[in-house]
Amino acid sequence: MIESDGHRLAFHVVDGHGPTIVLDAGGGEDSSYWTDMVGKLHAATGATIITYDRAGLGKSDAVPGPWDVESAVGDLRAGLEKLGVTKDVVLVSHSQAGEVATYFTKEYPELVSGAVLVDASLPPLYTDEETARIAAANQPAVDAAKKDPSTPQNRQLISTAESYVSMHKAYHEVSWPDSVPATVIVSEKTPFDGMPEDAQLWRDAAASFAQQAPNRTLVTAKGSSHDIPNDRPALVLQEIQKMASAQS
Template sequence: MARIHAPGHRAHRAHRALAALALLAVSAGSVTACGGGGSAHREPAPSASAPAVPEAHRTAEPELHMIDNDGHRLAFHVTEGHGPAIVLDAGGGEDSSYWKDIVPGLHAATGATIITYDRPGLGKSEAVPGAWDVRSAVSDLGTGLRKLGVTQDVVLVSHSQAGEIATYFTKENPELVSGSVLVDASLPPLYTDEEIARLVAANQPAVDAAKKDPSQPRNSQLISVAESYAPMHKAYHQVSWPDAVPATVIVSEKTPFDGSPEDAQLWRDAAASFVGQGPDRTLVTAKGSSHDVPKDRPALVIEEIGKMAAARG
């Protein structure tokens, strides 16, 4: 399967190396929008700007908490508020700073406690050697929330690869997660045996390049994901989301794929299929957005999180 990259994407490819495998995709490219197949489907008008932050909320600063779990330390950043805690989980290769432009507006809009965190080897968190393991990632998130005293009413917001963490975490903790917003997330229906094989083959050059300089954090993350990628996603394809936990799925118009309409359509189809598999699920298309919906459509992301928080609060 050929991948076509415009010259302007060459610098961008290096930045998106981890996303290339973790999402099983390559740099974002143009595609056509998908008609919905879920229980509900909305296509909001494009709006790039986040809501203005009132002066009263601009002084809120996150507090750093270092959490120990299974021999390593993890950085959790907490902006105090009230009501359901909103947990923001960034995609592959990204740390908590991915949400820096979302947190102030979200805190202003909801007044909720906002929690972001750095997975191992990213941001202020310690690295963990070996293959990336979604079960370990679930343990890291669960331990962090428990030690922060968050034991109920979590609204879990997950971008990209973090959708895999969200799926396992929510399945194991349906009493803790009251609702979820999955932002162009990696979802189980995508990972058929055929698609796994296609994506692994397409992204092998990125893995080979990363192995030439494994000391770089993004490269080491890419290598660790690649080591367990195929078996992990074969298992992930069979995982179901609990019916008791509502979910809003925001799918980007362009998806993570560049030059591959077939894979882009499969990505959109996976989002629609996920929504159609259970009750209380809504599909929202982020018109005009690349895979980085929180960057391209922050107001939309804040709006959908606010709706979920209000409904579950």
């Protein structure tokens, strides 16, 4: 358990050598999301593997108020500092964790040697029009969550909704540092399965992000839903291995 800005966070570490691989789960998920991946990844790379629970999830303390990506970045930074991780971090970030990765890498480019962004939320998606569409589409789920705010997943959905529009308008303007390589794995079905226009915009955003620098690679997870780490675990493992080997 690590203290950060008055609350405690659970970090889980498998010691190894070379780059430190940090696995960060998507919205509403905690470190247990990566349980099946950790052992295989450690066996394949020998690297130190870190998973953690963002505030309000898993064994980490909840923080009241709207979800704040900068607070999440501060929590990750505090955890890595206290674990003695000062360089050669490979971030593996799924879905909403892509936002944490983007702000973290922008703030600490010297700490991050590479990233694998797994169907991650990326800045090019969030035009004003698309942000408003997503917020409206999510509203029924938010209303349902408010009727049962006892679960961590519902609490996070509510807190994220409170700041969603303003946060993503700002996120649309954030740039990933050109010095940090990234592999972008995009799902074929995307989180907008059944919403063809939004699904295409999600895929287009991944492609646009990948095209913004020569050290970025776009990989499509054929046949996969948004849940790529469970639908295509071998593909995710392969891309993490590639990135970790390149940064060793």
